[in-house]
Amino acid sequence: MMDSSSEYVFFNAQELKELESCYEKGGLGRFADKIVQKINNLSNIELHIAVTGESGTGKSTFINSMRGLRSKDKDGAKTGTTETTMEPTPYKHPSFPKVCFWDLPGVGTLKFPVKDYLNKMQFDRYEYFIIISRGRFTENDANLAKEIKSMGKKFYFVRTQIDNDLRSLEMEGISFDRNTELERIRNYSTEGLKEAGISNPIIFLISSFQVNEFDFPKLKETLADNLDDIKKDVFLMSLPSTTLKIVKQKENHLRKRIWMLAIVSGTVGAVPIPGLSFSLDLGILVTAIIEFRTCLGLDDASLQRLANVTKKRVEFLKAELKTPLVGEINEDVLKRILIGSAFFGISAAEMALDLVPIVGSIFGSVSSFGMTYKLLSNALNELVVNAQNVVKVAFDIDCNHP
Structure with a gap:
């Protein structure tokens, strides 16, 4: 009935076999119960990311940038030049509280020698470590990376405030080629780490204030790609929608949730909807649409944070929203929207003509599944277009250069 295609990123091979067995033994009801259980489990997945480095390197600014915040915002990490962090300090994502960045004290101080650091910082809690430096990475940074590697965890070197380095050259009246200068900075940082015993270090050059410049987009992509499918999904949804590529990645992952929601709506809570020629669970549709728009950054709080960061009026951004779904x-x-839409007025039988259920032909005759699948797909399409338009005006993106 089911294969191991990319549609099933939330299920491993064993879980897929169990799903098939549930259907064979208990029919659609038991099958749907398993899907509900998986949806609930997904909502409880936590992701903890450690950020460490010496004082003044920009840890707090980086943590804020990853969450789409500024230091003066309610949930923003406060910035400064003195080391005030003596204990791991958690900073939860404002819209996805299961995603948490931890600001760790700088390693190598008298209070936190490297040999004791990982234990005191509760090493096992973190998915990976981001080691931040303002200039040349130190021997302490390299020693920490070695310890992290020895324990089987991933780490990433991030060189911050690259924009300030280039701006300083401009203010000095020094003529330079941007790419050449960036390569010089990268080599300088790389040499320091090699001298400290790190072979072939990969270093990301970023500005936490220019989220679409330098290596910042590449860093986000790397952080996502080195997570398993479920945690990658959680991480992607938490990223501020700053590029069209991020919006597209979110769309791809959200689309892979739709079949699960359609099964639940079509087999568990489906009820006749007056004025429509099919049955479904409106509550599930409402919840899904709200989740879609939060993930895509179209809720009021996300739009306000984006306006703050980009220094654009929130009304200016909201003017790009052309759908009642926001x-x-x-x-x-939702019922009024459905009844008033020519698209949604198509009969379930007609809808089945262009729907190939990804969970097998057993759903071909379940009109509620087919209709819910199509409704959510259409809703996601519409929200994605609006999210793309918001990103374009927020970051002045040329449509031909995403």
Whole structure:
């Protein structure tokens, strides 16, 4: 019935076999119960990321940037030049609290020698470590990386405030080629780490204030790609929608949730909807649409944070929203939208003509599944277009150069 295609990123091979067995033994009801269990489990996945480095390197600014915040925002990490962090300090994502960045004290101080550092910082809690430096990475940074590697965890070197380095050259009136200068800075940092015993270090050059410049996009992509499928999904959803590529990645992952929601709606809570020729669970649709728009950064809080960071008026960004799905949404509102839409007025039988259920032909005759699948796909399409338009105006992105 099921294969191991990329559609099933939330299930391992064993879980797929169990799903098939559930259907064979208990029918759609038991199959759907398993899907509900998986959806609930996904909502409880936690992701903890450690950020360490000496004082003044930009740890707090980086943590804020990854969460789409500024230091003066309510949940922002406060910035400064003195080391005030003596214990791991958690900073949860404002929209996805299961994603947490931890600001760790600088390694190598008298209070935190390298040999004791990982134990005191509760090493096992973190998915990976981001080691930040303002200039040349220190021997302490290299020794920490060695310890992390010996324990089977991943680490990434991040060189911050690259924009300030280039700006200083401009203010001095020094003529330079940007790419050549960036390569010089990279080589300088690389040499320091090699001297300290790190072979072939990979270093990301970033500015936490220019989130689409330098190596910042590459860093985010690397952080996501080195997580398993489920945690990658969690991480991607938490990223501020700053590029069209990020929006596309979010769309791809959200689309892989739709079949699960359609099964639940079509087999567990489906009820007839007056005025429509099919049955479904409006509550599931409402919840899914709200989740889609939060993940894509189209909720009010996300739009306000984006406006703050980009220094654009939030009303300017909201002017790009051309869908009723970003307004007040509840079961009554959604019902009116469905009834008033020519697209949604298509019969379930017609809809089945262009729907190939990804979980097998058993759902071909379940009109509620097919209709819910199509409704959510259409809703996601519409929200993605709006998210792309917001990103374009927020970051002045040329449509031909995403």
